[in-house]
Amino acid sequence: MQFTSEQRLDDGVLEREFTLGEVPGILWTPASASASAPAPLILVGHPGGLHKMYPRLVARARHSAAEGFAAATIELPGGGDRPRFAAAEEARADLLRALEAGEPVGDEIVDRLVLPLVEKAVPEWRATLDALLSLPEIGGPVGYAGGVIAIGLRLAVVEPRISAALLFAGSFVPRAMFEEARQVTIPLQVLLQWDDKGNDRQMALDLFDAFGSKEKTLHANMGGHTGVPQFEGDDGNRFFARHLK
Template identity: 45%
Template sequence: MRITSETFTDGIREQLFTIGEIPGVLWTPAEGSGPRPLVLIGHGGGSHKKGWEVVSRAFPYVTTCGFAVAAIDAPGTGDRPQHPEVRRLVALIQEQEAAGEPFWSGPEWPALNETVAAQLIPDWQTTLDALRKLDSVGDSRPVGYYGLSQGGEMGIRLVAAEPRITAAVLGLIGSEWLIDTAARITIPVEFLLQWDDEGNPRDSVMKLFDALGSAEKTLHANPGSHFRVPSFEIDSSIRFFARHLGAPGNLHVR
């Protein structure tokens, strides 16, 4: 791991890093040291490691719970180079949408997710290996994952494959090709559904939730479209992770 920059804002240390070709960011409390619980955040499709949906979750996890939080760019986004196959599939999906067809109706959408996952899941595991060697994180505390939309698609795959992750917030995804993968997940899960999500029919999202093998899983369903997740769901995720990951200073949140 190579730290490429370090800044401090409002009690948060932000470190940009690279691990080989993987660009990422780590946020930790400006004061104090590890070990501490770690939350990995996966961004949505077309976004990047410092997108609003990442930062809006990461900062409260650091300031409220004392967690370390990390995010990396998916292939073809952020500081990654262009990915020819991702670019080709995205162009085809955009053509479908322009013709009035749902983006998820053809073979291009699952192919895109398979292409991204083939690189991103191993990259997440490599990143986790490196982060847990840092004094500010350590390898003795639990790890969580947060991801919605394509971050949820990748999260289901990662959580099923990575035993070091012990709690996850997932959702806004109804990919039925993930049913068997979801069944392998047994950790606590908080799962989000937007009732009027134009890209993820509620029946498909609930079917994926039902497939989760977790003994402890909670479905949070809210009215509104894909990008209208209520801000109070951030507070709920803070309570969820504090309950399942613990926190420095013996913080307990009910």
């Protein structure tokens, strides 16, 4: 892991850009984090495009830092400046065509779009986690917060260092992964935007039902994809405080 830039934000949060192999990412640590008081870590998932997503990501990271959490994110395979991901690009084009034509999105398109992304992104997240946890100012336990719910789901199954996840329902999930959801046992909070046009509400409810976790909470709010109410940010902090502190 190579740090490529470093700046102190006005609230004392340290923002560092890094690369891990070909994967760029950003780490935010609260001013309070040190080797003697390492901060618990939240991995922040997003739909790709670090630069475009930066304002929302930094806002979430600062909000988490105010509660003593470090936060980190990496670019998705094929996202931002990373090389295009041919299979996924093609599937995305098919998806957009189906949505524009008002046709139902077939399982086959979802599989082609999401499965390769999950297969490629999850090992990158795990390698990032290895690197982050080797920093003295970062301690376990670890949470995952964000979209691309299929990636969060797979991480929750395969990565034992992740203790809790706050998932945003809002992307397609391959049918095969509903079976996988039953293997998730960590505490979950799932955010659902009730009127999210790009999201299948019933699929989100079915997925929530499928998760094997004994403690899982669904928070559904009005409005579209980016309309998550501000109070959910505070509630997310409280969810992680219950499980990571």
